[in-house]
Amino acid sequence: MSAGRDGRAERLREARIARGFETAAAAADAFGWNRNTYASNENGNAPFSYRKAKDYAGALGVRPEWLYDAVGAMRPAIEPGYVPVVGMVGANPEGVVLFALGQEPTDLAPIPPGGTEKAAALRVAGHSMRGVADDGALIYFEDQRTPPTPDMLGHVVVVETDTDEVLVKRLLRGSRTGLYDLESVAGPTRRDARLRWAAHITAIIPPFQARRIIRAGA
Incomplete structure (x- = not known):
């Protein structure tokens, strides 16, 4: 074959x-x-x-x-109207997204207004993202895994680097085509990073409301 x-x-x-x-x-x-x-x-x-x-x-x-x-179902089993909380962000000044590696997301959050079934959510932990999202907030993005687009420049977005890091950073032009500077909310700017994908943040839910809408998994 x-x-x-x-x-x-x-x-x-x-x-x-x-x-x-x-x-x-x-x-x-x-x-x-x-x-x-x-x-x-x-x-x-x-x-x-x-x-x-x-x-x-x-x-x-x-x-x-x-x-x-070929292990298990083709797609994650997500309740209709909900999307997975795929990790935590802001637990350190680098703004690294922390995933539970090797595990399926267990917490769910409602699809945000204007969102699609491709949406995903991040939970903010700590205060390193103060001014963008406070401790306990939810950050939503469309998990499309597509390359950065010009309309993302100057905005805080979710990105994955070619070194397997998923970050929440302000996207800026790098020194040449294909490279990007990643500005932290708190911490140093990373220069000339290569990115696999970038995604707009589509909604930020404040901590009080986030606690009410998250459906905890087993």
Whole structure:
């Protein structure tokens, strides 16, 4: 079988089609992936790692365990009208998003006004983001995993760097094309970072209201 005995390539193609992309090239362009690399992963000519499966799964809205090993459901089981609280942010001056690695998000929050089922939420911990979001607030973003766009410049956004860090930073132009400066709410500015994706913040819910609407998991 050209796509390999594990079926990984077929699942990648299934996820891409389910996400609404008619061709591999269209998906690669939308998420900033190398066309040839993605096509080789999808047609089975080049196996991809679990780390890459996490990247693909996040962009295509499926579970990485399903994509890589056919374990469990294709998509996370999220109650209709709710989205996952995927991590905590602001626990230190760097504004790093802390994920529960290897675990499914258990806390849920209602989809915000104007949001979609691709929305996700971050919970603010500590006071390093004072002025943007206070301790206990919820920050929503659309989890689209697409490259930065010009309308994000000058705004506080959620980004992932090529060193696997997810951050909440003000996005600024770097010294040359493809590089970005990341300005902290509190702390030093990171210069000339390479980004995998960036997402606008779509809503910030104050701490009092956030405590009322979060549905805690088991």
